[in-house]
Amino acid sequence: MSDTIFALSSAPGRAGVAVVRASGPQVLHCIRLLAGLVPVMPRVATLRRLRDAAGAEIDQALVLWFPAPASFSGEDMAEFHIHGGVAIVAKVLGALAGLAGCRPAEPGEFTRRAVENGKLDLTQAEAVADLIEAETEGQRRLALRQFGGGLRDLYEDWRGRLVTVLAWAEAAIDFSDEELPVDLRARSQLLVHEILKQIQLHIEDARRGEVIREGLYLTVIGPPNAGKSSLVNALAKRDVAIVTEVAGTTRDIIEVKLDLGGYAVIVADTAGLRDTSELVEGEGVRRAMARTKASDLVLLLLDGSAAHPLFGLPSEAIAAASLTVWNKADLPFPCDRAGLRLSLKTGEGLDAVLAAIERQVVSRLDRNRESPLLTRARHRHALEQAIAALTRASTATASELFAEDLRMAVRAIGRITGRVDVEELLDIVFADFCIGK
Numbered sequence: 524m525s526d527t528i529f530a531l532s533s534a535p536g537r538a539g540v541a542v543v544r545a546s547g548p549q550v551l552h553c554i555r556l557l558a559g560l561v562p563v564m565p566r567v568a569t570l571r572r573l574r575d576a577a578g579a580e581i582d583q584a585l586v587l588w589f590p591a592p593a594s595f596s597g598e599d600m601a602e603f604h605i606h607g608g609v610a611i612v613a614k615v616l617g618a619l620a621g622l623a624g625c626r627p628a629e630p631g632e633f634t635r636r637a638v639e640n641g642k643l644d645l646t647q648a649e650a651v652a653d654l655i656e657a658e659t660e661g662q663r664r665l666a667l668r669q670f671g672g673g674l675r676d677l678y679e680d681w682r683g684r685l686v687t688v689l690a691w692a693e694a695a696i697d698f699s700d701e702e703l704p705v706d707l708r709a710r711s712q713l714l715v716h717e718i719l720k721q722i723q724l725h726i727e728d729a730r731r732g733e734v735i736r737e738g739l740y741l742t743v744i745g746p747p748n749a750g751k752s753s754l755v756n757a758l759a760k761r762d763v764a765i766v767t768e769v770a771g772t773t774r775d776i777i778e779v780k781l782d783l784g785g786y787a788v789i790v791a792d793t794a795g796l797r798d799t800s801e802l803v804e805g806e807g808v809r810r811a812m813a814r815t816k817a818s819d820l821v822l823l824l825l826d827g828s829a830a831h832p833l834f835g836l837p838s839e840a841i842a843a844a845s846l847t848v849w850n851k852a853d854l855p856f857p858c859d860r861a862g863l864r865l866s867l868k869t870g871e872g873l874d875a876v877l878a879a880i881e882r883q884v885v886s887r888l889d890r891n892r893e894s895p896l897l898t899r900a901r902h903r904h905a906l907e908q909a910i911a912a913l914t915r916a917s918t919a920t921a922s923e924l925f926a927e928d929l930r931m932a933v934r935a936i937g938r939i940t941g942r943v944d945v946e947e948l949l950d951i952v953f954a955d956f957c958i959g960k
Contacts, residue, residue, distance in 0.1 A: 528628035529619045538607030549624045550599035563588045575618045597640025645941035646674040660785035661735045673895035682936045692926035719913040732896030738787035745824035747795030750850040753867040755792040784881040797835045820845045828854040909935040
């Protein structure tokens with residue numbers, strides 16, 4: 524952290540305005556060499572001409588200085604708001620690289636420094652990446668809630684209360700000959716049980732937070748020639764799957780990402796389900812069934828005009844269906860069909876199908892908006908370790924074992940926010956960050 528780092532913090536490519544950010548001990552020196560500002564007013568945008576080390580003019584820019592510790596990274600920071608031409612950006616970055624003590628930032632290094640300087644905890648740092656990657660309203664809301672400290676406050680509350688119980692347990696061991704409250708162990712066990720129940724309820728969320736962040740998986744299944752590929756194309760409003768009259772055209776799983784009801788939904792087209800001796804088609808059927816079992820929602824598409832529309836379909840596929848849709852409503856149906864009617868040929872019923880899918884997505888994900896949700900497997904793994912430790916502590920008879928299990932639970936929860944073992948986690952947390960953030 525002795526280096527001053529810099530990077531383009533806005534999107535690469537041509538733009539009206541680009542933002543180059545710098546952070547570190549040499550920031551004020553960088554501003555004075557490039558912009559000639561003496562003195563520099565904190566947090567005041569000043570219009571200046573930027574020049575390189577030889578005095579050649581680079582661009583006219585707005586220059587801002589954020590003195591430590593009142594900055595995003597907790598260090599001295601600067602922003603150069605320049606015209607967004609590729610050549611101008613390259614010239615400014617080159618000028619900064621030529622200054623002593625300055626170097627290009629690594630991915631996520633600005634946010635990493637914010638964590639190391641106590642400006643953010645690890646859950647908030649992860650939320651920064653999620654805010655940048657958010658493509659749907661649901662993802663934006665989830666990331667913003669986490670950035671606001673929702674998860675941090677919840678986990679730190681559990682951690683703080685467990686530290687209190689641990690202190691009581693240590694006191695009972697170290698000062699066993701002193702007069703301690705007679706109900707101290709009972710109070711400790713009661714608090715451990717209460718926190719254990721709260722953590723268990725928190726992780727029993729059907730992975731809602733992870734699904735919102737990563738996308739809900741919806742798989743379209745059905746017999747060959749039911750119209751699965753046509754439905755996926757209609758939902759995507761473009762040709763993502765090949766459609767022919769030949770049964771078994773779709774062999775592999777084809778995915779398309781949609782925004783339905785404000786949530787990311789990954790729709791998968793699959794091979795038609797039927798008994799087949801053809802090797803490649805058989806593998807497609809196997810993959811379709813595997814994807815069905817792993818999906819959050821399953822849409823069963825059937826040919827409503829067929830006399831026996833369920834013939835040959837595996838019973839587990841029928842049972843897995845969250846929604847049943849009858850295609851080919853432009854043809855006469857031999858009997859009444861329970862479910863939605865659709866004609867992919869005419870478009871009749873498509874809006875109703877889309878609305879039904881959205882209702883199921885929203886029903887699954889749009890509950891308890893204000894309560895913090897788990898967003899990463901890292902969090903879930905740490906909380907599972909805490910649950911195991913607290914479960915042992917709740918039945919421990921020896922004071923030393925009770926205290927050690929509490930200590931393990933405290934460490935597990937602390938690893939989520941970065942209160943312990945920070946260095947061990949930083950490389951993992953920031954591995955997928957973009958340059959300049």
